[in-house]
Amino acid sequence: MFEPVSCTYTYLLGDRETREAVLIDPVLETAPRDAQLVKELGLRLLYAVNTHCHADHITGSGALRSLLPGCQSVISRLSGAQADLHIEDGDSIRFGRFALETRASPGHTPGCVTFVLNDHSMAFTGDALLIRGCGRTDFQQGCAKTLYHSVHKKIFTLPGECLVYPAHDYHGLTVSTVEEERTLNPRLTLSCEEFVKLMDNLNLPKPQQIDVAVPANMRCGVQTLPS
Ligand SMILES: N[C@@H](CCC(=O)N[C@@H](CCS)C(=O)NCC(=O)O)C(=O)O
Numbered sequence: 753m754f755e756p757v758s759c760t761y762t763y764l765l766g767d768r769e770t771r772e773a774v775l776i777d778p779v780l781e782t783a784p785r786d787a788q789l790v791k792e793l794g795l796r797l798l799y800a801v802n803t804h805c806h807a808d809h810i811t812g813s814g815a816l817r818s819l820l821p822g823c824q825s826v827i828s829r830l831s832g833a834q835a836d837l838h839i840e841d842g843d844s845i846r847f848g849r850f851a852l853e854t855r856a857s858p859g860h861t862p863g864c865v866t867f868v869l870n871d872h873s874m875a876f877t878g879d880a881l882l883i884r885g886c887g888r889t890d891f892q893q894g895c896a897k898t899l900y901h902s903v904h905k906k907i908f909t910l911p912g913e914c915l916v917y918p919a920h921d922y923h924g925l926t927v928s929t930v931e932e933e934r935t936l937n938p939r940l941t942l943s944c945e946e947f948v949k950l951m952d953n954l955n956l957p958k959p960q961q962i963d964v965a966v967p968a969n970m971r972c973g974v975q976t977l978p979s
């Protein structure tokens with residue numbers, strides 16, 4: 753699903769047999785839409801997971817745990833954000849017969865993770881790897897060198913045919929593959945030194961919602977979480 757203000761993709765994965773499901777990177781404003789879709793499809797949402805503490809929108813994970821009782825919010829421990837469940841590199845998020853493997857992919861933020869489906873057919877890369885691009889590294893303790901090594905070691909080592917689903921796209925693209933990005937990504941095909949120089953000189957305007965989004969996302973997108 754797409755949220756047009758922040759150009760965010762939210763992904764719903766479910767097991768047809770057990771009906772267990774997970775949502776990746778929900779947005780606060782579209783949480784009711786996502787909850788309705790989950791209900792329409794007869795799914796039981798176990799987890800609303802975040803690839804990182806987003807700077808450009810408020811996460812919907814806190815709202816979804818209210819809209820869909822039984823749903824737990826999830827984010828990496830390294831993000832420093834509140835959630836029902838904290839994950840680390842190597843952890844599995846199970847739903848029905850499937851699982852998402854957590855791969856730490858820091859650099860855009862220190863707590864960024866990529867979720868890889870257990871058969872390695874799909875990778876949900878958050879802002880670590882975008883289609884023909886990557887997450888910026890100029891705020892939230894970003895580090896270009898760290899991001900370069902994360903993408904090369906944790907994403908580009910996946911099978912070439914593995915589908916790459918990013919958290920955002922600003923050009924109307926929806927999906928790529930590891931092989932496409934390994935060979936065609938204009939940033940990640942550079943040497944590490946060239947990549948760092950490019951990232952240090954992007955001079956992008958800061959996201960419009962950053963000052964409200966980051967503090968809210970440290971609390972899972974809601975003001976108070978029951979302990
Ligand atoms: N204009 C948008 C913000 C766009 C932006 O900064 N996107 C981030 C990802 C979300 S934190 C990014 O890393 N972009 C990389 C790039 O090369 O564009 C807004 O105001 O929300």
Ligand SMILES: [Fe+2]
Pocket residue numbers: 804805806807808860879887
């Ligand atoms: Fe981001």
